[in-house]
Amino acid sequence: MNYVKDLETKANYSMTKKIISDALSAPEIDRESRTTVGKITSDDPRVVCKNVNVYYGENRAINDLSLEIGNHEVISFIGPSGCGKSTFLRTLNRMNDTIVSCRVSGEIKIDGKNIYDRDLDVVPLRAMVGMVFQKPNPFPKSIYDNVAYGPRIHGLAADKRELDAIVEESLKKAGLWDEVKDRLNDLGTGLSGGQQQRLCIARTIAVNPEIILMDEPCSALDPIATAKIEQLIAELSERFTIVIVTHSMQQAARVSQRTAYFHIGHLIEVGRTNDIFTNPKHPLTEDYITGRFG
Amino acid sequence: MNNTPLKHTNEPGKPSTFDVVQKSLAKRRAAEHRFRFYGIAGIVLALAFLLVLFVNIFGKGYTAFVQTQIRLDIYFERAVLDPDGTDTEDALSKADYTLLIKKSLSGLFPEVNSRRDKRNLYALISSGASYKLRALVLNDAGLVGKTSSVWLPVNDDIDILFKGHIDREAKQSDRRVNDRQLDFIDRLVAENRLEKQFSSTFFTDGDSREPELAGIRGALTGSLLTLLGTFLLSFPIGVATAVYLEEFAPVNKWTDFIEINVNNLAAVPSIVFGLLGLAMFINFFGLPRSTPIVGCLVLTLMTLPTIIIAGRASLKSVPPSIREAALGIGASKLQTIFDHVLPLAIPGMLTGAIIGMARALGETAPLLMIGMVAFIVDIPGGFSDPSTVLPVQIYLWADSPERAFVEKTSAAIMVLLVFLIAMNGLAVYLRKLYERRW
Known part of the structure; x- marks a missing residue:
């Protein structure tokens, strides 16, 4: 009996010893290292980025970034201001094209197609990769027209009845229908900030995109409106792939499965949200998570 | 100010910020009052001049x-x-x-x-x-x-x-x-x-050599035709140019060159446009002289830079978030501009156009060069009939020796002023009508 116990104790001891020695011998990552730590690949990739560089004139805003974004996954980009997370987000549907001095090199493939291909038209790309902006920006038109605009220009509805159905469904998905169903002809700009942002989300999903990019969608909203949007993101993630840029680490922790940490133009660390927040590998990530800077 | 020792100081011996600010307050208020006084004085002066002008013109013209x-x-x-x-x-x-x-x-x-x-x-x-x-x-x-x-x-x-x-x-x-x-x-x-x-x-x-028979109808019709033509030509061309330069033109030296030239054209004396019209439209293209068609072509050249500059400014003032919103759901550039940017910019463009029109309405010099200063009795029936315009009619009457033309001149100025006020009123009304919040 004693012998057995002794064996167990020994086994426990040796296991503990192994774990400790592993932890101790795991190579400590150099603070100055800018190589991405963690698993950048995905088992079911939708978006594949390889060696992406983004320049504003002479200034390099994104350095050699490689990342895969999985199907129906919510991935959040975190990092201090000016770290390039919004810039990278906007390369995914080529919104950076509107900035004259902006140049992108490397490869971004969505469903195997390079979106920076010379022949590719941005119109179908942006219809497939929708975007919600930091500041709610409804058109100064009626609530109905705000949502109906996308389906109208893309010809997604054959007649008025279908269009009505799309508008209703999109507003329902965005959790706004009950609040606005009686005043669809009111100006979209007359809604409250949170409602405006949900209207913008409704407008985005009315086009039925595959991927939704969200650029700090809650930064201009109060906590209650933020909670609603976060709940909405959770619901939407069943149907869409969502990439969200956020300044709030709590938000990243709440809504996303994966998290990517950016630092001054470099993707420092990617991993499961839980791992990133409980066990960051890179010292910079750890500093940011623990609030030492950022 | 009182000289009692200061109570709340973080550092002994140093006055508190509150007291320092309190001391400077009188000076600040005086500056504010002074500025307000200058403003009111300026307005009063302008109104006084306007009153003198109106009293003078109405006093002479009502008869x-x-x-x-x-x-x-x-x-x-x-x-x-x-x-x-x-x-x-x-x-x-x-x-x-x-x-x-x-x-x-x-x-x-x-x-x-x-x-x-x-x-x-x-x-x-x-x-x-x-x-x-x-x-x-x-x-x-x-x-x-x-x-x-x-x-x-x-x-x-x-x-x-x-x-x-x-x-x-x-x-x-x-x-x-x-x-x-x-x-x-x-x-x-x-x-x-x-x-x-x-x-x-x-x-x-229409006009007459006999003051008791002279009327404004000919000049008024001429002005209406000329302005109508000017608006129909200059507004679409001006808006199209502004949209192209602001939204589509590549950013390079050529665009800069065009922009500088548009700005320069806005400052060119109007008589130069008159000479250009005389040389080009009448001598080269052989259009009939003294007619509203040539008049409106010349005034279009003159008004275009104003409309382009105003148009570009109002396109610039459309917030980029609206463009991003439209582009973000896959609208093409043209759709973004025509569905969202232009409707928001149109009030500003219209205001600019109407201010340009008001300037064209009062323009005399270029029309002298293209023969709209001729003595024309008949009321023009179309764009190719010889005619004159209100400011030229005022000039003609002011230049006539008969005493009775003095009152006619003043009355013509009244008609011109009514016209101008109506146009500026229209500009304000349109701006209010189309103004939207975002």
Whole structure:
């Protein structure tokens, strides 16, 4: 009996010893290292980025970034201001094209197609990769027209009845229908900030995109409106792939499965949200998570 | 300020911020009051000038809408009107109506026999009176052979005398109405045959050498046609140019070059555009001179830079978030611009265009060069009819020697001002109508 116990104790001891020695011998990552730590690949990739560089004139805003974004996954980009997370987000549907001095090199493939291909038209790309902006920006038109605009220009509805159905469904998905169903002809700009942002989300999903990019969608909203949007993101993630840029680490922790940490133009660390927040590998990530800077 | 020791100081011996601010307050308030005073003074000064201008113009001009008329009993004598007895309209329109007036006047003053007296007497009546009689007869042939009491316009000198602009006490050689005529007039007044009446002539007739027959209608129609053409040409071209330069043009040296030139064109003196129009539209393309079509082409050249600059400014003021929103759901560039950017920019563009139009309305110099300064009696019926415009009409009348044109000039200025105020009012109204929040 004693012998057995002794064996167990020994086994426990040796296991503990192994774990400790592993932890101790795991190579400590150099603070100055800018190589991405963690698993950048995905088992079911939708978006594949390889060696992406983004320049504003002479200034390099994104350095050699490689990342895969999985199907129906919510991935959040975190990092201090000016770290390039919004810039990278906007390369995914080529919104950076509107900035004259902006140049992108490397490869971004969505469903195997390079979106920076010379022949590719941005119109179908942006219809497939929708975007919600930091500041709610409804058109100064009626609530109905705000949502109906996308389906109208893309010809997604054959007649008025279908269009009505799309508008209703999109507003329902965005959790706004009950609040606005009686005043669809009111100006979209007359809604409250949170409602405006949900209207913008409704407008985005009315086009039925595959991927939704969200650029700090809650930064201009109060906590209650933020909670609603976060709940909405959770619901939407069943149907869409969502990439969200956020300044709030709590938000990243709440809504996303994966998290990517950016630092001054470099993707420092990617991993499961839980791992990133409980066990960051890179010292910079750890500093940011623990609030030492950022 | 009190000199008591300061209570709340973080550092002993140093005054608290509150007290420091309190001390500087009087100076700040004085500066504020001073600034407010300058502003109010400026406004009062501007209003005073405006008042002087209006009082002056209205004071001189309101009499233009009133015309002295003489009541004559005209016998529409068949022997004069239709000497051959043909009883046709042709004969009636060619008849000598002046003779009827002369006969009527002679009936009133049977003692007038000498040539000189007759000339003095007949000169009381406007040369346009016979046209009025002819119009009456052609309108109602039943008048022939009957006697009718008719109000006819008097000559401009008599009109001016009646409006109090001729000094009866002055030496005879210094006034346009001689003693004999004064005598006639006094007798006519005694018989209640002379009266100041409202006259629509000013609004219904074209220009004339005779002030009592001159009207603004020709110039007004000319101005309307010219401005309409200018707007139809310059607004679409201006908006299209602004949209291209602002939204589509690549950012390079050529675009900069074009932008500099557009800005320079806005500052080019308008007479230069007139010379350009003369050389290009009239001499090279052979368009008819003195016509609204050439006028509006020249004014379009002049107005375009203003509209382009205003258009670009209002396109720039559309928040980029609206563009991003449209682009973000896959609208093409053209769809973004036409569905979202342009509707938001249109109020500003319209305001710019109307300010440009108001400037074009008041423009005289370039139109002198293309012959719109010609003396034109007929009211223009289209873009290729010779015509003149309001400011040129003002210039022409101000330049005329007859005293009676002074009031016409002021009245024409009033019409121009009404036109301008209406256009600026329209600009404000349109801006309010299309203004949207975002």
